[in-house]
Amino acid sequence: MNLIYLHGFQSSPFSIKGQQLKRYCQVNHDIQIHLPDLNLPPLEVMAKLEQLIQGLEQVVLVGSSFGGFYATQCVAKYALPAVLVNPAVRPWQLFHDLFGVDQLPYRVAEYWTLTAQHLDQLKQMAVADVPNAEKILVLLQRGDETLDYREAQGYYSQPSHHALILSDAHGNHAMDDFEQKIPLILEFLTYSLK
Secondary structure (H helix, E strand, C coil), X not given: CEEEEECCCCCCCCCHHHHHHHHHHHHHCCCEEECCCCCCCHHHHHHHHHHHHHCCCCEEEEEECHHHHHHHHHHHHHXXXXXXXXXXXXXXXXXXXXXXXXXXXXXXXXXXXXXXXXXXXHHHHCCCCCCCHHHEEEEEECCCCCCCHHHHHHHCEECCEECEEEXXXXXXXXXXXXXXXXXXXXXXXXXXXX
């Protein structure tokens, strides 16, 4: 199994959750972990992910926050199993609310400065509903200080695309207990590949 971990906004392939997954799978499972750097403009990220997915077999995804948005687009296109951790549903709106037009362009990383054009690209690439949503497990924490968990809960539980949703009563956006959830995540992904 090839697991692609999609990190969040202003994060990196060296994120805590990505490294926890990598360590766990190296010790406990025969799973190849891929940790692409997503600090690029949205269209470049999707092109990079599509190239990676098309070059691998038995692909599964884990996406955190903004990475959860990208994972959702990949599920819609490739029908891949995915686990989403406090996913961003409408990142264009989130970034608009965070930075407004006054702070755009916003330098995110060495090779990426977020612009108003990127917000439009994100909005255009977003799928209204997700075919094969039964291949998605959404992990939410109601104590998320960055995203309103109810937005993801509503989006992923529509009749046209109903994912499995597990919602913790407290927690935070980083999901500090993520490492404890790794066995559950891998079990879901393995089962969903069948």
